[in-house]
Amino acid sequence: MFSSVFALLFLICSARCSTLLRGGTFITYSETTSNLEVITDGAMLFNDTIIAISHTIDGLDSHSTSSDVQTVNMTGKIISPGFVDTHRHTWQTAMRTLGPNVQLENYNWLFGSTGPAALILSPDDIYIASLMGTLEALNAGVTTSLDYAHMTWTRAHSDAALQGVIDSGARVWWCYHVGAVVISGDPYTVNTSAPIDQLAHIRELAKDSPFNGGLVTLGISADPPTAEMIETAQNVSINVITAHEVGGLLRLGPAR
Ligand SMILES: *[C@@H]1O[C@H](CO)[C@@H](O)[C@H](O)[C@H]1NC(C)=O
Ligand SMILES: *[C@@H]1O[C@H](CO)[C@@H](O)[C@H](O)[C@H]1NC(C)=O
Ligand SMILES: *[C@@H]1O[C@H](CO)[C@@H](O)[C@H](O)[C@H]1NC(C)=O
Numbered sequence: 117m118f119s120s121v122f123a124l125l126f127l128i129c130s131a132r133c134s135t136l137l138r139g140g141t142f143i144t145y146s147e148t149t150s151n152l153e154v155i156t157d158g159a160m161l162f163n164d165t166i167i168a169i170s171h172t173i174d175g176l177d178s179h180s181t182s183s184d185v186q187t188v189n190m191t192g193k194i195i196s197p198g199f200v201d202t203h204r205h206t207w208q209t210a211m212r213t214l215g216p217n218v219q220l221e222n223y224n225w226l227f228g229s230t231g232p233a234a235l236i237l238s239p240d241d242i243y244i245a246s247l248m249g250t251l252e253a254l255n256a257g258v259t260t261s262l263d264y265a266h267m268t269w270t271r272a273h274s275d276a277a278l279q280g281v282i283d284s285g286a287r288v289w290w291c292y293h294v295g296a297v298v299i300s301g302d303p304y305t306v307n308t309s310a311p312i313d314q315l316a317h318i319r320e321l322a323k324d325s326p327f328n329g330g331l332v333t334l335g336i337s338a339d340p341p342t343a344e345m346i347e348t349a350q351n352v353s354i355n356v357i358t359a360h361e362v363g364g365l366l367r368l369g370p371a372r
């Protein structure tokens with residue numbers, strides 16, 4: 117009984133309330149100097165947006181008496197904007213710690229999108245891996261990421277990954293991979309026609325993008341993107357295309 121009343125109050129409050137962060141170190145941006153600004157022992161008031169920042173710990177205390185304002189003691193903590201990760205294969209969270217010392221060459225065969233995973237992981241596995249991987253990012257302070265989703269082996273796998281990312285609540289550019297798909301391990305066989313259906317699926321998904329109130333946006337990933345992929349992106353108003361570029365001894369992706 118107590119917990120349900122508490123939950124109800126919290127819900128009513130979270131829609132309208134503001135939060136006062138009191139104390140702590142704020143890593144922020146100064147409009148005046150157009151530069152990074154670090155405020156120690158400051159304060160911040162916010163709801164869905166930042167309302168005020170103070171350079172002193174008690175500078176916003178006048179708000180703390182309002183019943184709509186929740187005060188949090190931030191002494192000893194750091195408050196910073198969310199980090200942005202521009203390259204993540206969230207589904208591979210399922211294989212976290214399995215290959216800590218493999219080289220890139222072996223990694224591709226063992227853990228990559230054209231390795232055994234394609235024949236082993238179910239859509240449910242991919243859903244859980246994508247959800248957990250994105251929650252893991254949020255937990256580490258990464259509030260925005262680009263997911264190079266190269267587990268687009270079937271429509272069911274693709275839908276499951278996208279749903280996992282949507283359910284996380286994070287801000288994600290979810291970049292649907294277009295490329296050949298492994299269909300047999302022995303003998304090793306890939307379907308080089310897979311992009312035909314992947315592009316058709318992208319055209320369908322694009323009708324509903326962005327998802328989750330604008331948080332999750334559909335993009336494309338490919339190594340390398342072809343003229344057809346770029347034209348498809350233009351036709352359905354997709355404005356993010358991502359690719360790998362690995363130089364050095366082990367050249368992967370398009371050689372430029
Ligand atoms: C957040 O606070 C500002 C300033 O008090 C107010 O104008 C705005 O309506 C509030 N937003 C929400 C979602 O409560
Ligand atoms: C905030 O937390 C610090 C560290 O735990 C503590 O010393 C301080 O008294 C607290 N301030 C308030 C207003 O509760
Ligand atoms: C290969 O992909 C094409 C087009 O996406 C599909 O029609 C075909 O059934 C696939 N072939 C196999 C053997 O999975």
Ligand SMILES: *[C@@H]1O[C@H](CO)[C@@H](O)[C@H](O)[C@H]1NC(C)=O
Pocket residue numbers: 344345347348351
């Ligand atoms: C893009 O749209 C044009 C006009 O409808 C169409 O002719 C073309 O085939 C489309 N391209 C792709 C790659 O789907």
